[in-house]
Amino acid sequence: MAPHRTWLTLAATALLATAATALPARAAGGAAGTGSAAEAGPALTVDLSAPTHPISPYVYGMNFTEEALAKELRLPVRRWGGNATTRYNFRLDTTNRASDWFFENIAGENANPDALPDGSETDRFVDQDRRTGTDSVITLPLIGWAPKERAKACGFSVEKYGPQQSTDQWAPDCGNGVRPDGTLITGNDPHDTSVEIGSEYVTDWMAHLRGRYGDAAGGGVKFYNLDNEPDIWHSTHRDVHPAGASYDEMRDRTYEIAAAVKAADPKARTLGPVGWGWSSLTLSGSDQQRCAIEGCWSNPPDQAAHGGVPFGEWYLGQMRAYxxxxxxxxxxxxxxxxxxxxxxxxxxxADPGDAAKQALRLRQTRTLWDRTYTDESWIGQPVYLIPRMKDMVARNYPGTKVAITEYNFGALGSLNGALAQADVLGILGREGADLATLWDPPTSGQPGAYAFQMYLNYDGKGGRFGDTSVLSGSADQGRLAVYGAKRNADGALTLMVVNKTGSDLTSPITIDGGAPGGTAQVYRYSGADLAAIGREADLPLRTTAVKPGASAPRATASATFPANSITALVVADTVPPCAPSGLRAGATTAHSVALSWSPAKDNVAVKGYLVSRQSAGEPVKTTEVTAAKATISELSPGRRYTFWVQARDLAGNLGPKSAPLQVTTPRR
Structure with missing residues (x-):
């Protein structure tokens, strides 16, 4: 049984937005350039000369992904998280499902319980990741409690605490902790289900994981979450932690457990404080609990007791102080x-909702980045989550990376959900997030899975979106979003274009700063075929005059992007490097010569050089080097040799020969 989420409950209590404007009614799909139905779309621009930044591969992660999909996607990172992981006993392979399922201890489906802790749920999780080449995120407990035994136990026994509003249909003595009149049961005994644990538990668990898989530097578990949404323990785990976690408790528990992680595996990476959402950025669990009752949102008491500093800022400062x-x-x-x-x-x-909800879903991706977008919920203000978190880090603990280990924009079984997911993946890379893992991922074959495939394996042969973000823009990102990146392995330019509208859009594309090739391969996912990514006809690029002040030519094109579609444009580098210049000889002996030359120029990057030589009556011999110099040996005394050099770029394009150089080796 997979862990359940709390956001459904939280969202139900939120103030909902007013009705959104519907998309134009039109069937999804259709091929590019199918006639007069296409509308003029916003201009798309790329500037390859602008500053760039790396895209972390870890932004393409998921929670609890099935093995088939993880293998297909070459999934970079997978998280074992959720409410049930807050209370997990690795020795017993037993979780407590908290408020998700009647606060019950539920044993893992272990084939051989006598062999525990070997073969536990988390062992099997890491085993799968090793088979698919995926890095693991494992959640460690800060809460201080773990299940006491494998046998069924529950936090609010009906026999012990009286009648309750709801009980487990398969275990009717286990209730939800709410009396029939709606009041919460309090004063229960945490030992009904759990025993106390501390840092020694984490140390022992990590020793077990290292024993099976090695340490983080040697291929073992690389990432550890510092619990899961501790700021709502008072709701999700109230049978053992009824009081909201305070500023000081979160600091002290993090110091204890995170220090134990680093002592056990110094190269392991920790992620915290793993808050549930918007309120977590500014409020402790104590303030969230108390102000929900007392309405003290304008002056939260725990925050006031800490100089009025918002929780996230204070937490980062405390980690820096440590x-x-x-x-x-x-x-x-x-x-x-x-x-x-x-x-x-x-x-x-599979149901994305009506047109208004679908349009709202696509707008909500702006909460991740757009400082001008006012969130259309009870939040009622700009969120710009990734820049906000990065700003918080820069002010309070520079060098800390930014992660979102749970997110979901809904409807991943539909094309609309896939469009939102593709947009999110582009945003994560463009905005410089460092790690992100989708909660409740799709299965293979669902539209949401194809959104990931467009970035991680668009051609079924390992074709991936680039790993260096380049400056890309749309005149209307809300209608036609574009994300650009260079692929380091071969210098290809990759563009991901998401048409969020119900109309075909024909847009001009301009690439400044040196387009890497003359055509773009086109891969597309749309309503035309929800079961496959299509390979479309190549898109020709036209080279035009140099942009004023630029040093490289401009490439332009016009493309039609079908309604409700995701399109990958892959511009392979077909431009060879220039010929190296200044070939010259240095120290020369009877059997060797030291050559050097000026580095060749390329529109992307030179990978290396082929140094060729020939002497009368001998075949051409070639040596490959990476630097603009080489010492050529195994020469014969007193012979004349002709040398020339060619540059090869990342894509394998071989440039023209340099001017030849003749060298005669001295006689003995």
Whole structure:
């Protein structure tokens, strides 16, 4: 049984947005350039001369992905998280499902319980990741409790605590902790289900994982989440932690557990404080609990007691203070979850809702980046989550990375959900997030899976979106979003274009700063075929005059992007390097000569050089080097040799020969 989420409950209590404007009614799909139905679309621009930044491969992660999909996508990272992971006993392979399922201890489906802890749920999780070449994120407990036994137990026994509003149909003595009159049962005994644990538990568990898989530097578990949404323990785990976690408790528990992680595996990376959402950025669990009752939102008491500093800022500052005092960084990623609060979720992932909800879902991706977008929910203000988190880190603990280990924009079983997901993946890379893992991922064959495939394996042969973000823009990102990146392995330019409208859009494309090739391969996912990514006809690029002030030619094209579609444009580098110049000889002996030359220029990057030589009556011999110099040996005394050099770029394009150089080796 997979862990359940709390955001459904939280979203139900939020103030929902007013009705959104519907998309133009039109069937999804259709091929590019199918006639007069296409509308003029916004201009798309790319500037390859502008500053770039790396795209972390870890932004394409998921929680609990099935093995077939993880293998197909070459999934970079997978998280074992959720409410049930807050209370997990690795020795017993047993979780407590908290408020998700009647606060019950439920044993893992272990084939051989006598062999535990070997073969536990988390062992099997890491085993799968090793088979698919995926890095693992494992959630460690900060809460201080773990299940006491494998046998069924529950936090609110009906026999012990009286009648309750709801009980487990398969275990009727287990209730939800709410009396029939709606009041919460309090004063229950945490030992009904759990036993106390501390840092020694984490140390022992990590020793077990290292024993099976090695340490983080040697291929073992690389990432550890510092619990899961501790700021709502008072709701999700109230049978053992009824009081909201305070500023000081979160600091102290993080110091204890994160320090234990670093002592056990110094190269392991930690992620915290793993808040549930918007409120987590500014409020402790104590303030969230108390102000929900007392309405003290304008002056939260725990925040006031800490100088009025918002919780996230204070937490980062405390982690920085620990490193200053102890010389050890115990927090590597500032981690916060994100679920849109504006009513985009439904019960069926294949049902995206009506046109208004679909349009709202596509607008809600702006909460991740857009400082001008006012969130259409009870939040009622700009969120710009990734820039906000990065700003918080820069002010309070520079060098900390940014993670979102749970997010979901809904309807991943539909084309509309796939469009939103493709947009999110582009945003994560463009905005410089460092790690992100989708909660409740799609299965292979669902539209949401194809959104990932467009970035990670668009051609079924390992074709991936680039790993260096380049400046790309749309005149109307809300209608036609574009994301650009260079692929380091071969210098290809990759563009991901998401048409969020119900109309075909024909847009001009301009690439400045040196387009890497003359045509773009086109891969597309749309309503024309929800079961496959299509390979479309290549898109020709036209080279035009140099942009004023630019040093490289401009490439232009016009393309039609079908309604509700995701299109990958892959511009392979077909431009060879220039010929190297200045070939000259240095130290020369009877059997060797030292050559050097000026580095060749290329529109992307030179990978290496082929140095060729020939002497009368001998075949051409070639040596490949990476630097603009080479010492050529195994020569014969007293012979004349002709040398020339050619440059090869990342894509394998071989440039023209340099001017020849003749060298005669001295006689003995």
């Amino acid at each position: 490193e200053a005092s102890h010389g050890v960084r115990i927090l590597d990623y500032y981690d916060n979850h994100w679920y849109p609060q504006a009513g985009v979720f439904g019960g069926d992932p």
